[in-house]
Amino acid sequence: MLEINMDDVIAVVQSIQGELIAIAAFIVLALAVTIGVNAKTVKDQAVRKLTHSTSWVVVGVAAIASVTMMLTGPLNSMITMATAEKHELTADTIAKTNDLAVDIEREGITLLKNDDANLPLKAGKLNVFGWASTNPIYGGTGSGALSEGYDTTSLLDGLHDAGYETNDALTEFYTDYSTERGVISVTAADWTLPEPAASTYSDQLIADAKDFSSDAMVVIGRVGGEGLDLPTDMNKDGVIYNDNSADYQDFPEGTHYLELSQSEKDMIDLVTANFDNVTLVYNGANAFEFGFLNDYPQIKSVLWAPHPGQAGFEALGEVMTGEVNPSGRTADTFLTDLTAAPNWNNFGAFQYNNVAEFEVESARGTRSPKFVNYVEGIYVGYRFWETAADEGLVDYDTLVQYPFGYGLSYTTFDQEMGDVTYADGKITFDVTVTNTGDVAGKDVVEAYVNPPYTDGGIEKATANLVAYEKTDLLEPGASQTVTIEFDDDDMASYDYQNAKAYVLEEGDYTVSINENSHEEIASAVIDVPETITYDTDDNTHNGDAIVATNVFDDAEGDVTYLSRAGHFANYDEATAAPTDYAMSDDVKATFYNNGNYDPTKFDDADDEMPTTGAKNGLRLIDLRGADYDDAKWDQLLDQLTFDEMDDIIANGGYQNAAIESIGKIRLSDVDGPAALKDNFTGVGSIGLPANIALACSWNKDLARQYGETIGDMAHEMQVSGWYAPSINNHRSAFGGRNFEYFSEDPVLTAGLAVEQVLGAADRGVYAFTKHFALNEQETERNGQLCTWSNEQAIREIYLRPFEEVVKADGDAQAMMGAFNYIGNTYASAHTGLNQTVLRDEWGFKGMLETDYFSGTNYGYQTADQAIRGYTDIMLASTETTNHVTDHSATSVIAMRRAVHNILYTAVNSWRYADGEPSDPTPAWKIAMIAADVALAVVLLALEALAVKRFVSRRKASAK
Incomplete structure (x- = not known):
């Protein structure tokens, strides 16, 4: 999603340019008449004055008519939303939401290191170093930004509430240096880290700090947000930041944003030279390079505190003191060198060099297609590192600092794996978890599968998370038995080259419970006696309604994908940076944007025009609870006119519009992902921790409460739809929206996202699960970005969370498309994605919306193409290319399907839920009508006065 920015302003002006031109034309005409009708041309003074008066009355009438047309036409939706009644949260809901936020952060904070049992640390005096301690990260930016209307618990507040006394002199030192973090918006960023140079710490400040306490904390913070990925090179063109000293660069050549700046290094040198017991807190959403920890034995403990929302920092002090035992686990793999990731050379946007014919002019200049290659295939995150280590390609211990699913505790646990049964297509076993330590705590059971692999056969990773559960709080000595159960087709792989279907190959499958993706606790072997290919109507994969077979051949492109064959023999070739920047002729032949898309070329002459405007007497409320295929839907849809259908399809930005004739009221849909934020009324809800914090909790119960709480707040705010959860993949640590996406693993993401959606649905709130699909980066996301990937990776990695959400929820829901192209087709116009997979295979029933719709500015979004690509509603708040222009039978059939x-x-x-709701006329429309009437009376009076004076002058001249 986009926040309101200059693109919106430009779009608004463009949408009303016709009316503005009309007003200007009448003014010019009146001036011409006024100047032209003078004493030389018209001798009769009475006629001359009447002409002058009447011409300006006509201008007034034209202006009133034009403004009214603007308000009731292009600006209708925007003004209605902006002037809607504001509904605030109750005090009880605010308190309840804040409590949940703290609960999530309690389990999301992850203990990465704890040498010499440095933590927990008894409450007392504590030196807190690092500028980020006074300006921490609470959430992301863009649609993920938090409301300023509620109190926020700061990092230092959380420590104070836990009983720590922090060094005020250090706090004052940092706030005197800077109180603001660099602004990061959807279109520009200042990546400055205002960390004071070590030379600015006075000897007295350090001496006083040592006298104040022997304990020290260092806080490092990193922010990300919508619209921009984190810089992989801090010195490339377009990356803006300010150094903290004239003596050095904060980020020397070749450095990136997810490693220490020089000022941070110097600060850590200073702290560790003076303190032997240091705790480092990383406050960020993106996996950070922690290789430097090996150089600082004084840093005894490390806590990862992901974005906590507005109240979550309360948990940090509790974890520090031991009041809460940390139980978080990493949702991503932490590398010592992020440049070693297999996608390092293929993250970002790469400009085609032969696409002049597809250039489009926009408010931000000329735009032309770009591309990104998902060269790593299925080997994303830990799937690569575990497999590459097993194949002897990498030195795991050198490159991986903290594995996926890793986290320490203040206690110890024993996990005992029971007998594994495989019957009726299900694998089931119990795991008994016992707290063998001295303090209460929670543990996570992580189950992985290592499938049989044939060299050169279907690609398979040696570690694949297949199920997980989190225990209750276990007292010392207490045990809990959790059951792990999953279907055998969860172990299947997608063979896009040969079977073109999911395949469960015969052989031995190792099922294990692990401490993390790398460390096995116990395992058992499951024998699959014969290969199962899911390619018949009575044998589909994962309950698919129809057989899943290749629909993304057009997205594969001419890309060499990483293969495990020959111990990753093609690693260097596959992971190299692109060298071919030409779009092939085959791709060009079916590439469409606003410059060359003509809907009439895709009309089917055999289509019959549906009925419109019928008088069947149905109201929308009559269809509540009716099956999607109930015959009454056709009768209701027959009643709608072309304009009514077009209006609700076109005006889906932060709402879906009213249709008065059938009792359809305007419903409010608002931004997420960690809150509800109405961009027009300015009302926002409490901000919960970002999804990365929830992912680190590995707690499905908390995810369900998250969705339920969103639903409760939606009721109080009169909101029906939630633009969330965001479930794209952490393909790269530098993804700008990794804070609102969950993880590098689709199974971890799916389990939590399902619960969020079901929680909201329980309250009757439809969640727009997003961004469908392959929107793993922000760089040029709306710049005609052709995303190339093979079908196996698309299905196993990138679509898996969406699939689980759809299949878990039988209620009507919603989904939001992505800005990017899949292959050479805009995601919101990709029939294979939006119809074949989403609806035909998975059985989705509900509405699919575009991401923010600004066709004039982006150059490739049109409602005509989107509805034919099985997208239903345009997330547009201004007039661009969001209206259907083709009135053919083919087009009306697509409109009818979308409106359904x-x-x-x-x-x-x-x-x-309680019958047909009322939808009173907006107050602004009543005011507009009153103003129009009043102005009309004034203009009529003025014209009457002019005529009266004309008559008087004529009589006077006659004498």
Whole structure:
């Protein structure tokens, strides 16, 4: 999603340019008449004055008519939303939400290191170093930004509330240096880290700190947000930051944003030279380079405190003191060198060099297609590192600092794996978890599968998370038995080259419970006696309604994908940076944007025009609870006119529009992902911790409460739809929206996202799960970005969370598309994705919306193409290319299908739970009508006065 920015302003001006031109034309005409009708041309003074007066009355009438047309036309939706009644949260809901935020952060904080049992640390005096201690990260930017309308618990507040007394002199030193972090918006960023140079710490400040306490904490913070990925090179063109000293660069040549700056290194040198017991707190969402820890034995403990929302920092002090035992686990792999990731050379946007014919002019200049290659295939995150280590390609211990699923505790646990059964297509076993330590705590059971692999066969990783559960709080000596169960087709792989279907190959599958992706606790072997290919109607994969077979051949492109064959023999070739920047002729033949898309070329002459404007007497409320295929839907849809259908399809930005004739009220849909944020009324909810914190908790119960709380707040704010959860993949540590996406692993993401969606659905709130699909980066996300990937990776990695959300939820829901192209087709117009996979295979029933719609500015979004690509509603708040222009039968059939999906979702929301809701005329429209009437009376009076004076002058001249 986009926050309101200059693109919006430009789009608004463009949408009303016709009316503005009309007003200007009438003014010019009146001036011409005024100047032209003078004593030389018209001798009769009475006629001359009447002409002058009447011409300006006509201008007034034209202005009133034009402004009214603007307000009731292009600006209608925006003004209606901006002037809507504001609904605030109750005190009880605020308190409840804050409590949940703290609970999530309690389990999301992850203990990465704890030498010599440095933590927990008894409450007392504590030196807190690092500028980020006074300006920490609470959430992301863009649609993930938090509301300023609520109190926020700071990092230092959390420590104070836990009983720590922090060094005020250090705090004052940092706040005197800077109180603001560099601004990061959806279009520009200042990546400055205002960390004071070590030379600015006075000897007295350090001496006083040592006298104050022998304990020290260092805080490092990193921020990310919508619209921009984190810089992989801090010195490339376009990256803006200010150094903290004239004596050195904060980021020398070849350095990136997820490693220490020179000022941070110097500060850590200073702290570790004076303190032997140091705790480092990393406050960020993106996996950071912690290789430097090996150089500082004084840093005894490390805590990862992901974005905590507005209240979550309360948990930090509790974890520090031991009141809360940390139970978080990493949701990503932490590398000592992020440049070693297999996608390092293929993250970002690469400009095609032969696409002049597809250039489009936009508010931000000329735009032309770009590309990104997902060269690593299925080997994303730990799947690569574990497999590469097993194949002898990498030295795991040198490159991986903290594995996926890693986290320490203040206590110890024993996990005992029970007998594994494989019957009726299900694998089941119990795991008994016992707290063998001295303090209460929670543990995570992580189950992985290592499938049989044939060299050169279907690609398979040696470690694949297949299921997980989190225990209750276990007292010392207490045990809990959790059951792990999953289907055998969860172990299947997608063979896109031969079978073109999911395949569960015969052989031995090692099922293990692990401390993390790398350290096995216990395992058992499951024998699959014969290969199962899921390619018939009575044998589909994961309950698919139809057989899943290749639909993304057009997205594979001419890319060499990483293969395990020959111990990753093609690693160097596959992971190299692109050398071919030409779009092939085959790709060009079916590449469309606003410059060359003509909907009439895709009309089917055999299509019959559907009925419109019928008088069947149905109201939308009559269809609440009705099956999606109920015959009454056709009768209701027959009642709608072309304009009514076009209006609700076109105006889906932060709402879905009213259709008065069937009792469809306007419903409010608002931004997420960690809160509800109405960009027009300015009302926002409490900000919960970002999804990365929830992912580190590995707690599905908390995820369910997250969704339920969103639903409760939505009721109080009169909101029906939530633009969340965001479930794209952490393909790269530098992803700008990794804070709102969950993890590098689709199974961890899916388990938590499902619970969020079900929690909101329980309250009748439809969640727009997003961004569908392959939106793993922000760089040029809306710049006609052709994303190339093979079908196996698309299905196993990038679509898996979306699939689980759809299949878990039988209620009407919603989904939001992505800005990027999949292969050479805009994601929101990709029929294979939006119809074949989403609806035909998975059985999705509900509405699919575009991401923010600014076709004039982006150059490739049109409602005509989107509805034919099985997208239903345009997330547009201004007039661009969001209206359907083709009135053919083919087009009207697509419109009808889209409106069916919108209305099905709407009527099954909570707003219709108690019967047909009312939708009073907006106050601004009443005011506009009153003003129009008043101005009309004034103009009529002025014209009457002019005529009266004309008559008087004529009589006077006659005498």
